[in-house]
Amino acid sequence: MRKSQRMYLFNFIFIIICVLMLFGGNGTDINKTIEPLTIHQKSKASSQESKSSFETSVIQKLKNKQPVTIVAYGDSITWGYGRDATRGNVRQVKNPYPKVLEKELRKKYGYNNITVINKGHPGWTSIQALENIEEEVLIFSPDLVISMFGINDARGHNKYSPNALPVLIDQYKENNRQLLQMIKEKGIEVVIISSTTITSKKNNANKTQIHYTNTIKTLAQEEKVKYVNGTDIPIKGNLSDGIHFKGDQYALIADKIMVDIFGTY
Template identity: 30%
Template sequence: MKTLVCFGDSITSEEKSDDGSLRLSSRVRLSLQKWNVINAGVPAETTRVALTRFQEDVLRHDPDLVTILFGANDASRHRLIEVEEYKKNLEYMIEKLGPSKVILVSPSPVNERFQHARSNEELKNYAFAVRKLAKKYNTHFVDLWTEMINKDYCKMLNNDGLHFNKKGYKLLADLVIRKMEKISKSQASKRMLLL
């Protein structure tokens, strides 16, 4: 059985929301039952802190794929990790895993009406940094920022303006599942060519 590790902050953490609706790892596990899906999300975490548990929570599982979704806390005024350090921290993760095992996910926008610790102007810089890293390393990439900006993203967020509601998790999980299915098809095609 292949292993997926979902690595991130509070948007990745936990299996269910307070209302009982499924979150990222639960939705992926339900859709892709041939995968062992491990939730390695920790609330309030930045990429700097995530590096301290990267070996234990990610590498020790010898995963086939890892979703990496950070940025909401890195870009927050009270935990600020500058974009350059954010990029270096993500690069470390990519290089340790190998680009073919990484699904980089750009951070999402916030509802600024309720969210005062982060701004979309600042978060956009982190989202674009993720896009550039995906291109530089040729990793798999889910452009969550663009997907949400192009929709009515405020309707996908809880009243805190940051965390996802049921609609937000459906979008995120669907994007990750589609990406994983595409990766699996591509790998199957490559194996057929080798036969």
């Protein structure tokens, strides 16, 4: 009887050990199987997200020779303000910077389905820029917006700024902040350029302009958008009236954008 009980106990213990070994082994195998699968899935998701972001960038579209639309939004500098040498009539120069930029991009990337829309308006401040963003920019569903306002904010304008006085710095910053946010909300890339240097003394703009430049640079950092320093563009011998460039010199703006944004040296 005692021998039978011992055998029973031995068999029971043996079975328990076998069961533990069986399930313990499978558990280890399962963990080994699941862990690499989980890592692989995370890696795949991360790769897809990175790929999606990369493929939707303007630079990648240009490299892939996809259609690209860019809106150049700004004041008379963007429009290409000039005056007829004989009659003194205001006119648009033959090659404003958006037109030059389009030519340079087509040459660099080797195809013609690149469009740069000129939405410059002489006299406009950041006030009009914000008020008209829908019909002037967003309606085109562009891939990129290049925004440059500030000269008329600093000088004041008889038609477009309150009482022809400069737009207050805080308002200038807030106008541009809302402008940038509205563009980014549509999934559109944006570059902001500080205004080019002026020598005009109206409302001391030649001295106060630096504050508008510093403000727009800070805003670009806060909103995490690409920034181009317009004051780097040389003006010596290039301005016709202390504000606007001589006809062919507007190309200097396009050249600066090509270097800073599209990596052309």
